[in-house]
Amino acid sequence: MIFHGCWDWHSSVHGHWALLESTHLVGDKENLGWVSERLQSKDMEEEIRYLRDHPDFEMPYGRAWYLRLMMRLEQLTGFGDYKCLVQEIALDLREWIENSMRDPSISEYKNPSWALIQLHAWATHFEDSETVDWVVQKTNKNFLNPKVNMDLDRGGEGEFFSLWALQTYLIFTALGAEELKGWLEKDYNLSVVEDLNTDHHLAINASRAWGFHCAYLATSEKKWKEAYDEHVQASIDLHPVWKDDRRAYAHWVPQFTLYSILMGN
Numbered sequence: 001m002i003f004h005g006c007w008d009w010h011s012s013v014h015g016h017w018a019l020l021e022s023t024h025l026v027g028d029k030e031n032l033g034w035v036s037e038r039l040q041s042k043d044m045e046e047e048i049r050y051l052r053d054h055p056d057f058e059m060p061y062g063r064a065w066y067l068r069l070m071m072r073l074e075q076l077t078g079f080g081d082y083k084c085l086v087q088e089i090a091l092d093l094r095e096w097i098e099n100s101m102r103d104p105s106i107s108e109y110k111n112p113s114w115a116l117i118q119l120h121a122w123a124t125h126f127e128d129s130e131t132v133d134w135v136v137q138k139t140n141k142n143f144l145n146p147k148v149n150m151d152l153d154r155g156g157e158g159e160f161f162s163l164w165a166l167q168t169y170l171i172f173t174a175l176g177a178e179e180l181k182g183w184l185e186k187d188y189n190l191s192v193v194e195d196l197n198t199d200h201h202l203a204i205n206a207s208r209a210w211g212f213h214c215a216y217l218a219t220s221e222k223k224w225k226e227a228y229d230e231h232v233q234a235s236i237d238l239h240p241v242w243k244d245d246r247r248a249y250a251h252w253v254p255q256f257t258l259y260s261i262l263m264g265n
Contacts, residue, residue, distance in 0.1 A: 001050070002043045010062030011251050017069040018255040021262060024076050036077050039069070048085045055092060060100075060115035061108075063093050067122040075125070083126065090122050094131055102142035104167040108159055108200070113143060113166035117173050139174040143167060150188050153208060158201025160256070165211025172214035180218040190227040192234040199248035206235040206253070209260035232260050 003012035016035060023032035051057060051066075058066075067090055074080045097112055097119070104113050116135050123131035150164040172180045190212070193204050209231040216224035235257040242249035 002038060002041070002047055006251055007247070008062075009058055010065055013062055013065045013069055014255045015251065017065065017072065018258050020069070020072060020076065022258060025262070025265075032076075036073065036079070039073050040077075040079050040081070044082055045085070048082065048089065051089055051092070055096075059096050060093055060110065060112065063089060064115045064118035067093070067118045071122050071125045086122075087126055087128070090119060090126070090128075090131070093119055094134065097138070102138060104143050104148050104170075105146070105163055107163065108161055111161055111163065111166060113163070113170045114161065116143070117166070117170050120173050136174045139170055143170055144175075144179075144183060147183075147185070153204055154193055154195070156197070158197030158204065160200045160203040160207065160252075162204055162208040162211060165208050168211035169214050172218055177218040180214060184215055184219065190223060192230055202238060202242065202249055202253045203235070203256040205231040206256035206260045209235070210263060213260070213263045228260075228264060232257070232264065235260065 003009050003016070006012040006015055016039060019031065019035045020039070022028075023035065051063065067086065070082065070086045074083065093115060097115055100110075100112065102112050104111075106112060116139065120132060120135040123129075123135065148163040148167050150162070153159075153162045153164065168180065168184075171183055193201075193208070196202055196204070209228050212224050212228040212231060215221075216228060235253070238249065238253060238257075242253070244250070
């Protein structure tokens with residue numbers, strides 16, 4: 001199998017994604033070739049078969065990352081041999097969302113906003129207009145309200161996802177800039193989250209940056225760009241302190257940070 005040797009399957013998936021994206025970004029042809037060949041191997045059929053045979057496995061979080069990975073593989077390399085098989089995984093994810101709670105306040109791995117964002121991206125790539133329309137309809141019906149309170153990013157045990165940012169990101173992705181512009185409120189606390197409550201909370205500033213970038217694209221307001229820059233930098237600043245902690249940090253937080261950097265490029 002391809003996705004092994006990490007803490008869990010989804011971490012290996014987004015680890016491969018990060019290597020694919022970063023090597024492309026810096027022009028590292030040797031390692032880009034290595035990860036691309038690995039993802040194009042026949043072992044990928046075994047991964048797809050496992051997902052098909054275990055319908056609840058990594059649903060929805062890891063499967064959403066898998067769609068992102070396979071979409072970017074084709075976009076960066078032109079390799080699409082598994083495209084139709086991956087589409088089956090996408091449709092399974094759609095069915096799961098259809099039969100589950102659709103609430104933007106659901107935390108972490110079961111959060112449907114993240115799954116819908118990646119499903120929309122994949123369906124757009126695959127030219128599956130029916131699924132794109134389905135995501136738009138679900139977003140309109142279930143994800144404009146209730147509005148997640150941004151202050152939740154600072155409280156509790158600390159999550160890796162900013163639920164507000166995911167809701168913002170989904171609305172921008174599925175419904176567009178004008179809808180998001182009207183949805184945003186005037187007064188938010190846009191300061192960096194300084195008190196990180198748990199290991200999972202280490203990624204909160206990176207995921208907040210996703211929402212700030214979408215808000216900036218929708219409004220062109222300087223405050224959102226400044227917040228995005230400050231949060232990306234805060235996440236980068238974790239690295240000297242945490243880089244040797246593989247369990248809590250190294251296998252996943254830099255990947256969330258890379259995602260935020262790529263959004264701004």
